Amino acid sequence: MSEHAHAEAHSPSHYVRIWALLLALLVVSVAGPMLGVMWVTLVTAFGIAVVKAYLVAKHFMHVNVEQRFIAYALLTALVFMLLFFAATAPDVMKKDGTQWEKPSWKVPAAAEAGGHGASH
Amino acid sequence: MSARPIATTRSAAGLPTGRLAVWWLVVSEIVIFGGLLASYIMYRLAHDAFAVQAAHTNTWIGAFNTLVLLTSSLSAVMAHTAAERGDGPKAARLLWATIVGALTFLAVKAFEWTEEIQHGFTITSSTFWSFYYCAAGLHASHVIAGAIVMMFVARDAARNRELHRVELAGIYWHFVDIVWIFLFPLLYIAK
Numbered sequence: 001m002s003e004h005a006h007a008e009a010h011s012p013s014h015y016v017r018i019w020a021l022l023l024a025l026l027v028v029s030v031a032g033p034m035l036g037v038m039w040v041t042l043v044t045a046f047g048i049a050v051v052k053a054y055l056v057a058k059h060f061m062h063v064n065v066e067q068r069f070i071a072y073a074l075l076t077a078l079v080f081m082l083l084f085f086a087a088t089a090p091d092v093m094k095k096d097g098t099q100w101e102k103p104s105w106k107v108p109a110a111a112e113a114g115g116h117g118a119s120h
Numbered sequence: 121m122s123a124r125p126i127a128t129t130r131s132a133a134g135l136p137t138g139r140l141a142v143w144w145l146v147v148s149e150i151v152i153f154g155g156l157l158a159s160y161i162m163y164r165l166a167h168d169a170f171a172v173q174a175a176h177t178n179t180w181i182g183a184f185n186t187l188v189l190l191t192s193s194l195s196a197v198m199a200h201t202a203a204e205r206g207d208g209p210k211a212a213r214l215l216w217a218t219i220v221g222a223l224t225f226l227a228v229k230a231f232e233w234t235e236e237i238q239h240g241f242t243i244t245s246s247t248f249w250s251f252y253y254c255a256a257g258l259h260a261s262h263v264i265a266g267a268i269v270m271m272f273v274a275r276d277a278a279r280n281r282e283l284h285r286v287e288l289a290g291i292y293w294h295f296v297d298i299v300w301i302f303l304f305p306l307l308y309i310a311k
Contacts, residue, residue, distance in 0.1 A: 010201055010204065011201075012198055012201060015194055015197050015198055015201070016194065018194075019190060019191065019193075019194040022190045023187065023190060026183065026186055026187060026190065029304075029305065029309065030179065030183050030309070033309050033310075033311075041309070041310070045305035045309040045310060046305055046310075049301050049302050049304070049305050052301045053298045053301050053302065056193060056294050056297055056298050056301070057294070057298065059197075060193050060194075060196070060197045060290070060294045060297075061290075061291055061294045061295070066135075066143075067133065067134050067135055069133065070135075070143050073143065073144075073147045074143075074146070074147060074150065076147070077147045077148075077150035077151050077154065078150060078154065080151055080154070081150065081151065081154030081155065081157075081158055082158075084154070084155055084158055085158040085161070085162065088159075088162070089162050092159075092162045092163070092166065093162050093165060093166040094166075095166075
């Protein structure tokens, strides 16, 4: 990065532009789900959250100009999060399997069907 | 007289040790918040009733607090710029602006929680509310910690001392901001 480009990337006006962009994305993330369309909600709420996090990490935390191993360490932590999800979700998210079931999940489901509301 | 190494002038792996330590803290925090949020997502996807409970959270309050945190991140990064230029007093003023953002966030949270508890939504009401108070509470404790740290850093910065700490406090604060960026859609929008 040249001296001029570096100064530009650290100038207050640059940060204000990124902040304004983040606010615009916030407006979209609130307005999008109001349409009530599932895929629009997913894209505007969660897709935009990823974009906002990227903008903050790159422009405010300066991850892109930090030593490369910092980005790798951050990504490794995210991979561990995904590993945790992948390893436990098949068990946590299923009510029953071929030779097992979760009785505690059956009761709330039955209660919900009866109109008494579930505990979850 | 032997010269004692000062932590701020030491570096490890090409980074000042203070900055390396803050990045290490952030990496460990990703695992902490990541585990909590991954658990929440599992339950949210498996239980439709979560959406019924989430409908009681106030999207506008969540959005306002997002605005507050994004703005406080702006003042934090501008404090970093001021510190880089050697302008300690300006960096201190901007850090105090960030602290005001933290206090505003906490005040709004206190108002919001009071309303919810008065309506009977407590940490034991249901699994959703347990996650809600646990995740938002853990995040709020980080906001409190960040505000306290920034008070000390601002006090020194105002006297042009330890200006490198302005950046370190900022890195931590931006991470707290990022956590909220993900908490907001999970707790307030996915209804």
